[in-house]
Amino acid sequence: MKLNGLFIEKTFAEAFNMKASRIIVTADNKKWAKNASLSFTGFATSVIACGVEAGIERELKKSETPDGRPGCSILLFSMSRSQLEKQLETRAGQCILTCPTTALYSGLNGDDMIPLGKNLKYFGDGYQISKKINKRRLWRIPVMDGEFVCEEKTARVPAIGGGNFLILSKNRKSCLAACEIAVKVMAKLDNIITPFPGGVVRSGSKVGSKYKALIASTNDAFCPSLKGITGSKLSSKVSAVMEIVINGLTKEDIDLAIKKSLIAISKSVYKKDIVSVSAGNYGGKLGKYHFHLRDILK
Amino acid sequence: MSALTFKFKIKDKLRLDMSWLSTIDSASLDVLNKKNIMYGNKMYNISKLFSISGNDCDNIKILNSNDCLDNIGNNLSNKVITIEGNVGLGLGRGMNSGIINLKGNAGEGACSGMKGGSVFIDGNASNRFCCLPTGRSEGFVDGFVYVKKNVGSNSISRMRRGNIIIGGNIGNNSCYQMISGSVTILGKIGKDFGLDARRGTFIVKDKSLCKNYINANVTDLTYYNFYKSQVNSILRKSIYGSKEPKRYFGHKKNKELIELFVL
Numbered sequence: 001m002k003l004n005g006l007f008i009e010k011t012f013a014e015a016f017n018m019k020a021s022r023i024i025v026t027a028d029n030k031k032w033a034k035n036a037s038l039s040f041t042g043f044a045t046s047v048i049a050c051g052v053e054a055g056i057e058r059e060l061k062k063s064e065t066p067d068g069r070p071g072c073s074i075l076l077f078s079m080s081r082s083q084l085e086k087q088l089e090t091r092a093g094q095c096i097l098t099c100p101t102t103a104l105y106s107g108l109n110g111d112d113m114i115p116l117g118k119n120l121k122y123f124g125d126g127y128q129i130s131k132k133i134n135k136r137r138l139w140r141i142p143v144m145d146g147e148f149v150c151e152e153k154t155a156r157v158p159a160i161g162g163g164n165f166l167i168l169s170k171n172r173k174s175c176l177a178a179c180e181i182a183v184k185v186m187a188k189l190d191n192i193i194t195p196f197p198g199g200v201v202r203s204g205s206k207v208g209s210k211y212k213a214l215i216a217s218t219n220d221a222f223c224p225s226l227k228g229i230t231g232s233k234l235s236s237k238v239s240a241v242m243e244i245v246i247n248g249l250t251k252e253d254i255d256l257a258i259k260k261s262l263i264a265i266s267k268s269v270y271k272k273d274i275v276s277v278s279a280g281n282y283g284g285k286l287g288k289y290h291f292h293l294r295d296i297l298k
Numbered sequence: 299m300s301a302l303t304f305k306f307k308i309k310d311k312l313r314l315d316m317s318w319l320s321t322i323d324s325a326s327l328d329v330l331n332k333k334n335i336m337y338g339n340k341m342y343n344i345s346k347l348f349s350i351s352g353n354d355c356d357n358i359k360i361l362n363s364n365d366c367l368d369n370i371g372n373n374l375s376n377k378v379i380t381i382e383g384n385v386g387l388g389l390g391r392g393m394n395s396g397i398i399n400l401k402g403n404a405g406e407g408a409c410s411g412m413k414g415g416s417v418f419i420d421g422n423a424s425n426r427f428c429c430l431p432t433g434r435s436e437g438f439v440d441g442f443v444y445v446k447k448n449v450g451s452n453s454i455s456r457m458r459r460g461n462i463i464i465g466g467n468i469g470n471n472s473c474y475q476m477i478s479g480s481v482t483i484l485g486k487i488g489k490d491f492g493l494d495a496r497r498g499t500f501i502v503k504d505k506s507l508c509k510n511y512i513n514a515n516v517t518d519l520t521y522y523n524f525y526k527s528q529v530n531s532i533l534r535k536s537i538y539g540s541k542e543p544k545r546y547f548g549h550k551k552n553k554e555l556i557e558l559f560v561l
Contacts, residue, residue, distance in 0.1 A: 026520075067524040103520045127555065129497070131480065131521065132440065133461050133528045138521070146518025 004266035014281035015289040020159030022107030026071035036099035037072040052087035055193030103149040110155030117150030163246040163254035172240035174273035182261035192248040299354040305361040312338040317372035425450035511546035
C-alpha cells in the first residue's frame with residue numbers, strides 16, 4: 001500500500017494494557033509550568049527501567065486550568081497500580097513541589113483514585129490546610145514562595161502503551177526529519193504521549209538477550225549495520241531506522257495519532273528518502289492491542 | 299416523568315412537619331394519597347393539605363410554601379427539592395446529599411448538621427443557620443450552601459468542613475468555634491464573629507475583621523483563584539469581582555491558623 005507515494009508495509013504494531021493517570025501542573029507563567037513538567041517527565045521513557053512512562057500531553061491556556069494560570073497536562077503510564085502510585089508521589093514531591101510557583105491538580109475523573117497530594121501534605125509539618133469544594137479535596141502546604149496547592153487524589157484509568165511505527169529511510173537526516181514531523185503532529189492531539197526523548201527512539205528493542213540478566217536487547221533485525229549478519233528485515237536501501245512509540249488512553253487515540261502522523265510524513269519533502277513505514281510487534285502473542293497500519297489508513 | 303409536585307392549599311398557619319418528604323421513594327409513591335399527616339392537633343389525609351401531581355420522587359417541587367413548613371429536606375439523600383415560597387425551621391437539617399433550591403426565605407436552624415449536598419437560598423436565612431444540632435459535637439460537617447441575602451445571629455457554629463457563601467450580612471456571634479471550612483460573607487459582619495475559631499478560611503468584604511489577624515504579606519493567590527473559579531462555576535455567576543484580595547493568616551491573640559481574605 002502506498003500513501004501519497006509513501007510505502008506502508010503490511011504489518012502491525014503490538015501494544016499492551018497499561019494503567020494511566022493525568023495531572024495538571026500550573027505555575028505563574030508558562031516557563032515555570034514547563035520547567036516543572038519537564039523535570040517530572042524526565043527519566044520516564046520506558047517502564048523497562050524507569051518505572052513509569054510519562055510525557056507532556058499538551059500545554060494549557062489560562063482558561064483551561066483550575067486556577068486560571070498557564071499550565072501543562074501530563075500523562076503517566078505504568079504496568080501496575082503500585083508503581084504508578086509510587087512514581088506519581090515521588091516525582092510530584094521532588095519535581096513539582098520543589099518548583100517555584102507551581103500547583104498540582106488531578107486531570108482525570110474516575111472511580112479508581114490514587115494518591116497525589118495525600119502524603120505530600122506531611123511536608124507541611126502541621127501547617128498544611130485541607131480544603132474541599134465540588135467533591136475535590138486540596139492540600140495547601142506552606143512553602144517559601146507562598147503555598148503549594150495540590151489535589152489530594154487523581155484517577156487511574158485503563159490505557160494502552162506501546163503503539164508504534166518505524167520509519168525506514170535511506171539516510172539518517174531524512175529519517176529524523178520525518179519523525180520530527182510526526183511528533184509535531186501528535187503534540188497537538190489529546191490523550192496520547194510519545195514518551196521517548198523528543199518523541200523518537202533509535203534503540204528499538206526485542207524481547208530477551210543472549211545475556212541472561214537482560215530482559216530486552218537491541219532489535220538486530222532493524223539495525224542497518226547488521227544487515228549482512230543477522231536475519232535482517234531491512235532492504236539494501238535502508239540505512240537508518242527510527243521508531244515512534246505512542247501511549248494513549250484508548251485504541252482510537254493511538255489510531256488517530258498514527259494516521260495523522262503518516263499522512264503528514266507522506267506530504268513532506270522527506271518522503272522521497274523514506275523506503276517504507278513498518279511497525280514493531282512480537283508476532284501478536286504478547287500484546288492485546290494490534291495496530292494494523294494499512295487498516296488504520298483506510 | 300415529571301417532578302413530584304406538592305402545592306400547599308391551606309391558608310391557616312399551623313406548623314407542619316415535612317421531614318417525610320425525604321423518605322418518599324417509588325414504593326411509597328403508590329400509597330402517597332393514603333398518607334395521613336399531623337397538622338395542628340389533628341391528622342389529615344395528605345390530599346386535604348396538598349394538591350399532588352407528577353411521579354418523579356427524586357425531583358420534588360413544593361409550591362405555595364410558607365414559613366410554617368418545617369424540616370424540609372431533613373436528612374435528605376440524592377433528591378432535588380425545589381421550593382417556591384418561604385420555609386419554616388430546619389431546612390436541610392442533617393442533609394447527606396442532593397440539592398435544595400429555595401426561592402424564598404429560610405426559618406431558624408437551616409442547614410444545621412448538614413453532611414453533604416448543596417442548598418441554594420434565594421432570600422434570607424434566619425438565626426442559627428448552619429448551627430450545631432442538639433447532641434452533636436460538630437455543626438456544619440460538609441456541603442455547599444449559598445444564601446443570596448442576609449443571615450441571622452448565632453449562625454455557623456462549630457463548622458467542620460464545607461463551603462458557605464453569604465451574599466449579604468451576617469448577625470452577631472457567628473462562626474463560633476469554627477474548626478475548618480470556608481465561609482464567604484459579602485456584606486457586613488455582626489459582633490463577636492469567629493470567637494474561639496481554630497482553623498478555616500473567611501473571605502469577607504467587611505474590613506473590621508482585619509485588626510484581629512496577622513497580615514500575611516503574600517501575593518500567592520493560587521488557592522483563592524482556584525476557589526473563586528469553583529464557586530463561580532457552581533453559582534454560574536461571578537460573586538468575588540476581579541480585585542485581588544488582601545490575605546491575613548493567623549489570629550493575633552491565640553495564633554490559631556485562621557485565614558482571612560479581604561476583598
